Amino acid sequence: MNLVAAQIVNGLAIGMLYAVMALGLSIIKGLLNVPNFAHGALFAVGAYVCYTLSTIGAPFAVALIGAFSGAALLGFLIERFGIANLTGGSYLLQVLFLFGTALVIEQILVLIYGTTGVSLVPPAMLGGAMDLGFMFLPRYLVFCALVGAFSIVAVWLLIEKTRIGSSIRAGIERREMVQCLGIDIGTLLTLGFALGAGMAGLAGGIALPLLGANATSGNDMMAIAFVVLVLGGLGSLYGAVAAGILIGVAQSLTTLVAPSASTLLIYVIMTVVLLIGPKGLFGER
Amino acid sequence: MNKNLLALAAVVLLAVVAPMVIPISIANEIIVIAIFAMATNLVIGVAGLYSFGQAMFFGAGAYLTGYSLTAGGLSLVPSILIAIAGAAALAGIVGAVIIRRSGFYFMMLTFAFNQMAFYVVLVWSGVTGGEDGMAGIKRAPVGGLDLNDRSVFYAFCAVLFVASYVILRQIKKSPLGLVLEAAKENPRRMASLGYSVHGAQLAAFMISGAFAGLAGSLYVLLYRFVPIDSISWIMSGNVVFMVVIGGMSSMVGPIMGAAVFVWLQGLFSLLWAQWALLFGLFIIFVVFTLRGGLIELFKRVARIRRAGEAHHG
Amino acid sequence: MAEPVTVLEAIELTKRFGKNTVVDGVSLKFPEGRLHAILGPNGAGKTTLFNLLTKDYPVDGGEILLRGERVTRLRPHQISRRGVGRSYQITSVLRELTFFENVWLASYRADHAGAPGLWRDFRAHWATAEKTRQVLAELGLEPFTDRKAADVSYGDQRLLEIAVTLATRPEILLLDEPTSGLSQRESERVKQLILSIKGKFTIIMIEHKMNVVMDISDDVTVMNRGKVIASGSPAQISTDAAVRSAYFGL
Incomplete structure (x- = not known):
């Protein structure tokens, strides 16, 4: 029972990470309609920024903000100087550009930090576990879930309650309306991409004390985020959040019975949903 | 018809001349990777299915051959055949699950499945060697041919390369090829004519998987080693890159793309251990050059995209 | 004269997009070898009806019978292959x-x-x-x-x-506004073409141009707001009061 409860908490924490990653992808998909193949690299960037800031003595909160900002800034540059110049052309060129960018980012990280990877002990106040009487709850997991939930709520507030957010929403739902609102669509796409990238970076930062990081560790996260987006995000910005949490919990619970199968489980769920779920192509969705 | 013969002659000539002007090992890698690129062009260029998981089939061929030759104790030809059949079967299974998804989702799903395959190989290290790859592969003689001789092995690959070219080109010009081209533009119309669009696309996906498997198999024989990179998503991205730079309108384009890729990879790795960084920069550079240069390529893909968008609304 | 065989039949066909019911319980029989025109103002649900009959869209309610066989759940290419x-x-x-x-x-x-x-x-x-x-x-x-x-x-x-x-x-031909966007001369050409194949196929045609419809069709069905409001011969339809108010806006 304790084990199950612990795994559920663990799953919630991991699931929140997936949700943060997938929500970022979902925003980018909605605005630019490209699969962001640099999302994993941006995740790694977030992790390393968080690591670097922590090692030079910055408080963990600052390190997390740095993780978000660093990745967001990179995202800003990628969109403004890359994708924005490739519109009106081939879809494949945009995707290849993101692929090339991912390679470059990963390799630069290897160049700076080497291939061995890094890890971080969570700050003292987040370390250890709380005794709930019937189980021990690692504090960092709770923190992880809370920060994930908090950032999702923040994005929700940003999109639903602010002017720039409503433009982003309009950009996703009806592109032509944005011009009527008097907002430059180019700026909007750049900001949207930066926001999505920042969320990948934030996920990387949060995940660092939990999973460690190396230059390519974002790719697994990216693959899972893609799956989460497909499962939950068909047409909805927030469906990805629910799917992310669901996948996280399901995966965590599987580790109780078959630890090595837990990642595979994600793909099994995806396959089942794709097979029995709504069908595409001719409107049967 | 003459044009066909001319192109075939050029491909044969290329296979014959290449080892004379560049190191044979590089030439050999080019023709092997070219099979992979041509296979990928069938799904990307002909069928308009943007697969970012082609390495899963290349890797399946590679690991199946590696396993068959070492632990399986099979001889060479059956090992290659198993690689082809296994990769095609994998493509059939993956394709059956995802072929109804289009555009954006198809891209993400092919990538996700690729990552799953990578994960399986990584975790199942008892069989696959995990991160270290699979070593100890020997080229057993085939019908009296000593494949350990570099020239003989090259000739063996070259024959398969030319055969792959001929087969894939025929498929491109066949009724199936035309159905795929048409479905790329307007899948709904093709269905209303009575074609099973998904059926045709699945067939293309499997054929592509089979040839990718063959390429993976030959790659392993060439280096007598299965690197885990052979199944990584970077390999999937690279092959898309080859197809795009070579051009998608014919099967000769991907051959050119493969040649450029292999040659550059060799060059960059001589320059710097961090060659992947240079390669990434090169991809970005090319993407921006293509934007202005190959206008025709552009228009073509833009139209495909428009058709896709109109379709998904 | 014996009653012609019904080759295609819609029974209470319904299609909704969100809250809008675009095709609302349409029942129609299409007898073999006749030219059946479907009239109606824009948004009457004519093209959607076609999209249901060919299964380009999934059906939300009702059935489609093709030569008596229930084909409501088939996919578009299977409908096509049945003629x-x-x-x-x-x-x-x-x-x-x-x-x-x-x-x-x-x-x-x-x-x-x-x-x-x-x-x-x-x-x-x-x-x-x-x-x-x-x-x-x-x-x-x-x-x-x-x-x-x-x-x-x-x-x-x-x-x-x-x-x-x-x-x-095909045996059954569904023509969706074959003359739309054509000049007078071009649409005359299409009209002659349809006349020349009339009788060889069962033709169901959506058409706006009254002269085309009245000249060549055997049966006419008028739709408005997703429903059939009248069916009959061209002569009957042109005098029908309901049709006049809905279609001609009189």
């Missing part, structure tokens, strides 16, 4: 392909029941190529044989659209 050919209102010819290739694809499907061949060059399927040329000749489109569809006038694309539909050799 239902269709042209689209928005020209759906394959713009990147030539006239020959467009018609060839339709002829090949009619010739060839299984999966498409994957070895012989499609042009070297001689029998199909011959039939393709015949269809092009019948519609006077020979001069365009090797032209890309994107490169010709809209009127010629409309004719190609019909040629493609005919080349599938």
Whole structure:
């Protein structure tokens, strides 16, 4: 029972990470309609920024903000100087550009930090576990879930309650309306991409004390985020959040019975949903 | 018809001349990777299915051959055949699950499945060697041919390369090829004519998987080693890159793309251990050059995209 | 005269988009060999009805019977293979392909029941190529044989659209506004073409141009807001009060 409860908490924490990653992808998909193949690299960037800031003595909160900002800034540059110049052309060129960018980012990280990877002990106040009487709850997991939930709520507030957010929403739902609102669509796409990238970076930062990081560790996260987006995000910005949490919990619970199968489980769920779920192509969705 | 013969002659000539002007090992890698690129062009260029998981089939061929030759104790030809059949079967299974998804989702799903395959190989290290790859592969003689001789092995690959070219080109010009081209533009119309669009696309996906498997198999024989990179998503991205730079309108384009890729990879790795960084920069550079240069390529893909968008609304 | 056989029948067909019911419990019988026109103002649900009959859209309610067989759950290509050919209102010819290739694809499907061949060059399927040329000749489109569809006038694309539909050799022909966007002369050409094939097929046609409808059709159904409001001969329809108020806005 304790084990199950612990795994559920663990799953919630991991699931929140997936949700943060997938929500970022979902925003980018909605605005630019490209699969962001640099999302994993941006995740790694977030992790390393968080690591670097922590090692030079910055408080963990600052390190997390740095993780978000660093990745967001990179995202800003990628969109403004890359994708924005490739519109009106081939879809494949945009995707290849993101692929090339991912390679470059990963390799630069290897160049700076080497291939061995890094890890971080969570700050003292987040370390250890709380005794709930019937189980021990690692504090960092709770923190992880809370920060994930908090950032999702923040994005929700940003999109639903602010002017720039409503433009982003309009950009996703009806592109032509944005011009009527008097907002430059180019700026909007750049900001949207930066926001999505920042969320990948934030996920990387949060995940660092939990999973460690190396230059390519974002790719697994990216693959899972893609799956989460497909499962939950068909047409909805927030469906990805629910799917992310669901996948996280399901995966965590599987580790109780078959630890090595837990990642595979994600793909099994995806396959089942794709097979029995709504069908595409001719409107049967 | 003459044009066909001319192109075939050029491909044969290329296979014959290449080892004379560049190191044979590089030439050999080019023709092997070219099979992979041509296979990928069938799904990307002909069928308009943007697969970012082609390495899963290349890797399946590679690991199946590696396993068959070492632990399986099979001889060479059956090992290659198993690689082809296994990769095609994998493509059939993956394709059956995802072929109804289009555009954006198809891209993400092919990538996700690729990552799953990578994960399986990584975790199942008892069989696959995990991160270290699979070593100890020997080229057993085939019908009296000593494949350990570099020239003989090259000739063996070259024959398969030319055969792959001929087969894939025929498929491109066949009724199936035309159905795929048409479905790329307007899948709904093709269905209303009575074609099973998904059926045709699945067939293309499997054929592509089979040839990718063959390429993976030959790659392993060439280096007598299965690197885990052979199944990584970077390999999937690279092959898309080859197809795009070579051009998608014919099967000769991907051959050119493969040649450029292999040659550059060799060059960059001589320059710097961090060659992947240079390669990434090169991809970005090319993407921006293509934007202005190959206008025709552009228009073509833009139209495909428009058709896709109109379709998904 | 014996009652003609019903080849296609819609029973209480319904389609909703969100809260809008676009086709609302439509029941229609289409007898064999007749030319049946469907009239109605924009947004009446005519094209959606076609999309249901060909299963381009999934059906939300009701049934479709094809020669008495329930086909409501089939996919579009399966409906097509049972002899239902269709042209689209928005020209759906394959713009990147030539006239020959467009018609060839339709002829090949009619010739060839299984999966498409994957070895012989499609042009070297001689029998199909011959039939393709015949269809092009019948519609006077020979001069365009090797032209890309994107490169010709809209009127010629409309004719190609019909040629493609005919080349599938259907028994039931669904024509969605075959004369839309055509000049007087061009639509006269299409009208003559339809007259020339009338009787050989069961034709169901959506059409706006009253003169075309009244001149050539045997039966007329009028739809408004997703419902059938009148059915009858052209003469009956032109005097029907409900039709006049809905369609002519009088």
